[in-house]
Amino acid sequence: MNLEIIKSNIGDNFFCLIADGEGRAALVDPVDGEQAVERVRRAGYELELLLNTHFHPDHVSGNPTVLKAFPQATVIAGEADAEAIDAQFAGDGERGVDETVTGGDIVELGGISLEVLDTPGHTPGHISFLTDHHLFSGDTIFVGGAGNCRFGGDPGVLFQTFRDVLRKLPRSTVFYAGHDYAVRNAEFLLSIEPEHPETLSVLEEAKRARDEGRLMQTTLGRERAYNAFMRFDDEELNRALSSRFADELDAAREESEGENEAVFRCLRSLRDKW
Numbered sequence: 001m002n003l004e005i006i007k008s009n010i011g012d013n014f015f016c017l018i019a020d021g022e023g024r025a026a027l028v029d030p031v032d033g034e035q036a037v038e039r040v041r042r043a044g045y046e047l048e049l050l051l052n053t054h055f056h057p058d059h060v061s062g063n064p065t066v067l068k069a070f071p072q073a074t075v076i077a078g079e080a081d082a083e084a085i086d087a088q089f090a091g092d093g094e095r096g097v098d099e100t101v102t103g104g105d106i107v108e109l110g111g112i113s114l115e116v117l118d119t120p121g122h123t124p125g126h127i128s129f130l131t132d133h134h135l136f137s138g139d140t141i142f143v144g145g146a147g148n149c150r151f152g153g154d155p156g157v158l159f160q161t162f163r164d165v166l167r168k169l170p171r172s173t174v175f176y177a178g179h180d181y182a183v184r185n186a187e188f189l190l191s192i193e194p195e196h197p198e199t200l201s202v203l204e205e206a207k208r209a210r211d212e213g214r215l216m217q218t219t220l221g222r223e224r225a226y227n228a229f230m231r232f233d234d235e236e237l238n239r240a241l242s243s244r245f246a247d248e249l250d251a252a253r254e255e256s257e258g259e260n261e262a263v264f265r266c267l268r269s270l271r272d273k274w
């Protein structure tokens, strides 16, 4: 698989261009349509797929530009977000979603098989695409963080995605997120656990990546070592929250079915205010 991670000239997004050995290509969330088209043309690829992880405009608004250049491409999105994507384009007579998918479906790109994972929480129909140990994760997990739940999301559902999906994938899985919030996220984590050695080293790497305009990448295994959203059952983290943010943790417990969910909700709400 050939993979390019592209920094968008619109917003603070990153998006991906994937191709198999014969130049059959897919774009994931190409918000910056013009740059996406140019990259596909420059590489000499044939664009077969336009994959949307979720309905937010900063992930789908490049679709019409891409489809004008490559009308043969198929637009694929999660079932529960498709209507919200279509609604953004129908009024302009633009194409919406061509095919909806749900967890367990396989999307074929020439010689590459992409497995669809249901990863709701940031939005109801958020999906991710997994091939080998590469995860195109949209706004589900970030280096040092988790997607927000303010625009159609639900922190209880996002917790289940972390517990039942992300925590069960191999530790070697590298993920590609839609934004780089790594510096802010690491600083936030240090406000809870100021001495955490892995967070301190992630912060240094994140600053370097930001300065070089690169999307910082880690593995899910590395995230499990320091990203608090992946450590909802970690006793040390629970002690840190209980001593510094007892009221917030108590409030989260009232909305949660168990302590792990309460920790996750507490983190999400602290990060929203941070």
Ligand SMILES: [Fe+2]
Binding pocket: 054, 056, 059, 122, 139
């Ligand atoms: Fe989003």
